[in-house]
Amino acid sequence: MPEGPEIRRAADRIGKALVGKTVEAGSWPFPSLQQADSLILGHEVLSVTSRAKAMLIRFSSGWTMYSHNQLYGRWTVHLKATDPRSNRSLRAEFLTDKHAVRLWSATDIVLVPTPEENAHPFLARLGPDVLAESVSKSDLLAHLKSKAVHRKKAATLMLDQRSFAGLGNYLRSEILHAAGVHPDDRPCDLDEATLKRWADCIKSVTVQAYEHNGTTVDLKVAEASKARGEPRRMWRHAVFCRNDRPCLNCGELVVRLRYGGRRLDYCPTCQPSSRSI
Numbered sequence: 001m002p003e004g005p006e007i008r009r010a011a012d013r014i015g016k017a018l019v020g021k022t023v024e025a026g027s028w029p030f031p032s033l034q035q036a037d038s039l040i041l042g043h044e045v046l047s048v049t050s051r052a053k054a055m056l057i058r059f060s061s062g063w064t065m066y067s068h069n070q071l072y073g074r075w076t077v078h079l080k081a082t083d084p085r086s087n088r089s090l091r092a093e094f095l096t097d098k099h100a101v102r103l104w105s106a107t108d109i110v111l112v113p114t115p116e117e118n119a120h121p122f123l124a125r126l127g128p129d130v131l132a133e134s135v136s137k138s139d140l141l142a143h144l145k146s147k148a149v150h151r152k153k154a155a156t157l158m159l160d161q162r163s164f165a166g167l168g169n170y171l172r173s174e175i176l177h178a179a180g181v182h183p184d185d186r187p188c189d190l191d192e193a194t195l196k197r198w199a200d201c202i203k204s205v206t207v208q209a210y211e212h213n214g215t216t217v218d219l220k221v222a223e224a225s226k227a228r229g230e231p232r233r234m235w236r237h238a239v240f241c242r243n244d245r246p247c248l249n250c251g252e253l254v255v256r257l258r259y260g261g262r263r264l265d266y267c268p269t270c271q272p273s274s275r276s277i
Helices: 004-018 114-119 135-145 169-179 192-211 219-227
Strands: 026-029 046-049 053-060 063-068 074-079 090-095 099-104 107-115 255-259 262-266
Touching: 004 046, 004 053, 004 074, 004 099, 004 192, 046 192, 063 114, 099 135, 107 114, 135 192, 169 192
Parallel strands: none
Antiparallel strands: 026 090, 046 053, 053 063, 063 107, 074 099, 090 099, 255 262
8 A cells, every 4th residue: 555655756746737727628437526527627726735645636616636545546647648558447537738647446535625624534533644844753752752652552553544644564664663663662661762763763764755766765775785686675675575684784684573464574683672671
């Protein structure tokens, strides 16, 4: 499933094609978009943004199209005359004077009045959006200390969108490794310096993933790993998908754990449990 950085990059790409443009034609075969002809067609696109893993496209009609890619959704942007040639199911199509923007295969799409979008069930439950410019490292530190999360295991709260919105599986492993936090540790188990480092890494690792197409390590480290012939799923990261390989920091073998059936990769040396210190 795409994580916050991937959806934000998709929003940037879609925004370049749509913002300031009038939707001249389109197709909206998804059942929840039956009002699209009156609420989208002929209206200007005011903004395209993301919140956590959701996409929000706002129109001059005063309505917003909310979508969540979930596992299979995908956005494409082409010149208007380009044949998309996709085997996926078309959900929404926006045609401007130059571009064709299409959403394929997603199953969570709805039109809502823009003033009421924050009341959408998914958006209403979200915690701080890690990529939002308005959310600082200090805000994240305060949230780690809050009663809502301070007794949750790191492995759990890093995937809980009510705790930190926009994080997913690869970011969970990478943030905890960069912060030196064991997956079973809770914020209440840790000292102030570790909590501050954890909050800093939540922001910095996620921003780096957004700015560098999912790469969470220093770019020179990534290039060196790539030059050694490592596949893309490995050279982009410090521990995620590097299980049973030496940690790039200490040389200890990276270990794979599973929480709720989802994989988490970590280094036992770089991320010792607070209970063993």
